[in-house]
Structure formats: C-alpha cells, structure tokens
Amino acid sequence: MLQSKYNKQSSAVSDLNSAAQFLIIDCGTQSVRALIFDRHGTLIAKSQVPLEGYFSDQPGWVEHHAHYFWDSLCRACQKLWSLPGVERTNIVGMTVTTQRATIICVDKNGEPQRPAITWMDQRTATKLPTIKWWWRLAFKVAGVKQTVTQFMENAEINWLWQHQPDIVQRSEKILLLSGYLNHQLTAQFKDSIGSQVGYLPFDYKRHRWAKKSDWKWQACPFLPKHLPELVSVGGQIGEVTASAAEQTGIPTGLPVIAAAADKACETLGCGALAKHQGQISYGTTATFNILSPKYIEPIRYLPAYPAAVPNFYTCEYQIYRGYWMVSWFKQQFAHKEFLEARETDTSTEALLDNLAMKVPAGSDGLILQPYWSPGVRYPGPEARGAIIGFNDGHTKAHMYRALIEGIAYGLCNGKEKMEKRSGRRVTELFVSGGGAQSETALQVTADIFDLPVLLPHTHETSGLGAAINVAVGLGVFDTYSDAVDSMCHVSRRVEPNPQNVPLYRKLYRQIYRKLYPRLAPFYRIIKNLD
DSSP, rough: OOOOOHHHHHHHHHHOOOOEEEOOOOOOEEEEEEEETTTOOOOOEEEEOOOOOOBBTTTOEEEEEEHHHHHHHHHHHHHHTTTOOGGGEEEEEEEEEEEEEEEEEOOTTTSSSSSOOOOOOOOOSOOOOOOOHHHHHHHHTTTHHHHHHHHHHHHHHHHHHHHHHHHHHHEEEEEHHHOOOOHHSSSEEEEBBTOOOSSSSEEETTTTOOOOHHHHHHHHHOGGGGGGGEEEETEEEEOOOOOHHEEEOOOTTTEEEOOOOOHHHHHHTTTTTTTTEEEEEEEESSEEEEEEESSOOOSSSSSSEOOOTTOOOEEEEEETTTTTHHHHHHHHHHHHHHHHHHHHOOOHHHHHHHHHHSOTTTGGOOOOEEOSSOSSSSSSTTOOEEEEOOTTTOOOHHHHHHHHHHHHHHHHHHHHHHHHHHOOOOOEEEEEEEGGGHHHHHHHHHHHTTEEEEEESSHHHHHHHHHHHHHTTTSSSSHHHHHHHHHOEEEEEEOOOOOHHHHHEEEEEEEEEHHHHHHHHHHHHHHHHO
C-alpha cells in the first residue's frame, strides 16, 4: 500500500499497527509547531518555536524573511527528537499545514527572491490589470464591481507586477507558504488543493487551477509557470530528501502527504463532519465554519474554500483580526496585568479572563463591533471597529469582556448568514484555537449562540486534522469518518446559561445587528479622509 523506500524498510509502516505515528508541521502566524500524534489522536510530543521578526518597511506592510520559516521548522523538529516518547521508527508519514495566503517568490532551486508577503499585509496595487469588457459588464450587472476591484487591489501579484516586475519575471514559482515548505522537504514544486486560499487564479468550485478563459487570470495575472502542481488532500506530495533530513532530523524517504490549510484542518480536527455541526476557530483570524459536500458561498460572490476532506468545501465566515484584538488590548491596556503575570508565573490572558468573568453578561451595556480591519465584501472596505454604550461605571474588565462578546456576536451573525444560504441548521458547536482556552469565551459563546459548545480533547486541532489527512492518506483508516471516530474526542461540553441567553438575544437582535448598517455611512466618510 505504501510505496516509499522508507515505507519498505520500516516495520511500523508495513504493519500499520497501533504504534504508527504521524509527524505534523503546523506553521501558524505566531509559531511553528512540530507535533507527533498516534492513531488514537493522542498528542505524543510537541515542540514549538515562536515566529518573531515580522517587519514593515512601509505602513501596512507585513513581511518576513522566507528562510526564517524553514529555519524555524528545522529547529522545531530538532528539538522534537529529544522529547520523551518520541521514536522516529514509529513515524509512518508527515504533512504540513500552514497559515493561509502568505506568498513567497522562488527561483528554480526554491530560493526566495524577496521576503514573504504575509496574509496580514495590507499593501494595495494602484495600477490594475484590464479585465475583458464582458466580464466588467457582468460584474456591474451583478453589483460586485467594487468587490472585484478590491480583489485586484489586494492581489499581491498585481503589486509585484507594478513595483517589482523583474522579480516576477525571474521567479520560477510564486508559492503559498505551504508550497514553499513542501518544496523544502521534497524538492517538488507541489502543493495541496486544500491549501489554496489566497488571491490566486484558482477555481474554488472545481478544486483546480482556473481555465484560461476565467476572469481570475486577468484579475491576478500569474504566469502559468508560476503555479505548482496540485495534489488532492490525502495524496502524496513526495518524500523527505536527504538534504531536508540532514537539516531537520526527519527520516529520509518519509512520505509527505497533502493536508489542508490551518483553518480547514481545525474543522476536521474538531471532528465537525455532520450537517448539524459548526466550528468556531478563535485564532488570529476568528472564523465560523461548516463542512459541506456542496459548493455554498458563505456570502454571495465570496468562495467556499477547499476542506481538509477531499471533494468537500469549508464554508467560512471571517472576522479578519479576530483574537488578534486580544493582543492589541494587552499592548494598549494591560500593562499592570502583564507585570503581575510575569511575577506570578501565569499569563496576562488568564488574569484578564479572571477580570472578565466578574463582569455581568452584556458588559453592563458596553457593546463592541469587531471590524478592526475591513473585509472584501462584508464588512465592506470602509469598515471600522466601534465600541458604544460607555458610562462612568465601565472599567478595563468591561472592555475586555465586550471584546470577547463582540467577536461572538460577529460570528453568530455569520452563522445566521450561513444557515440561510445552506438551508442547514447548526445545533452543535465546536470551539478551538487559542481563544478556546478562555473560560469566559467558552461560556459567552454558548450563551450568545444559545448552543452547547464542545471543546476538543487537544488545543492542537489543526495539527490533529492534518494527522487525520496522513492517517487516511496512508490507509491507516479507510474513511475520514473512521479516522474521526478514533482520533477526535470531546473533553468538555459547555451548556448555555439560561439566565444569560435572553439578555444576549436582545442585545444581539436589537443593537448589534443594526450597528454596521447605521455606522457604515460614517465609516465611508472617515475612509475618504485617509
């Protein structure tokens, strides 16, 4: 069943017995993690290297030296091998799951030609390509002309053609971070279908590069040579090369399997496969997701992304800066808690969470709209954040709880939109990501959604979802349902507080849902002042 040299040499692979383990590289925004899971979903070992050194040469730019991602991966792996319980001979396969929409230009040897442009980067192109007249007419009739224009402005390839055309011309490939790391491991210019999230000429409905007649080739004009070969989720991208093995300590010849992007893997790692289940990721970008066998745009003209299950879609509603706002709040308002946390060997987040738990539901009328960054279609490019309802009794703790409630309100709004478009009703909710470690966030989410919240047995749900891709891809399990039954477990169930639900329902329906339509005209005026 398994074809690599390493597979033939390893009894663990040939037997596919209970000792089989899976190596996962999870490269997020804040860290690179090397993880080992077994076939029961147990996290055997974890090594983590923080990602620092993001830099901005201009306001709004967020770049990183591409080699740093690979160097951090190597460091994480080398630290892993000395941890208790780690036996390299038990590892039967590996995969990579990464942050989405981070772009790296490389030459024919995979050497970066410029720093990576990360997903947080907000630069825009001012010299836009021309789209054929019939497409322009169609977009105008459909009422999405501004959406398409914003798509072109945000597409990194258009900025590169405008400002650094020589780099575009000499680049052999323009890869997502996942494709870059896959090449570093295997020397193959291949990437997973499940990782294709970004400003690319990708057909999200058919899970392939768009046809040459598709408008996306005109809107983001990659050269055909720039794009990697796509591999289905669960397919084999290649094998670990001798060079990569020397740098990482990963066994030479270990099969590298195609996983999906981090958010899609989180949904799978929670086990949220059923129609009645939704999943929230409280990460740097906060999202509400459902898995669907049908292509359903979460908001009209915004695509459903490839799922971590082959031929499925992740229908996703985003709050772009999501739990990044926790970091923002810490930097701006939590200096006292930061110092106290350092002295007491705890975290600033834990201290803030304790304060927020003492504030009543609804934050005594303080309501936050969490659009700290604009969206492509909803909220629109004019969007801003807002906090309303202040009085002299409000404290820092009220603001922090209002922030948590505001993100939950926003995702609840996304759930309603998703249910309307899909015809499905979500009655059970998984919550994962860094924010899921907050007791306040879990209870607030249950209360605002008025649904039971299920907490997975591990915080490393994106890594677990990627491990499921390896397990099914290598035939350890026949189906994704079988793998989820064996590897995904619920550690806790948080029920809504019936005393809080009516208050949140009133605040959400009578105030929160009306905030953006009422404030949008003022946001447009502010935007024109920029």
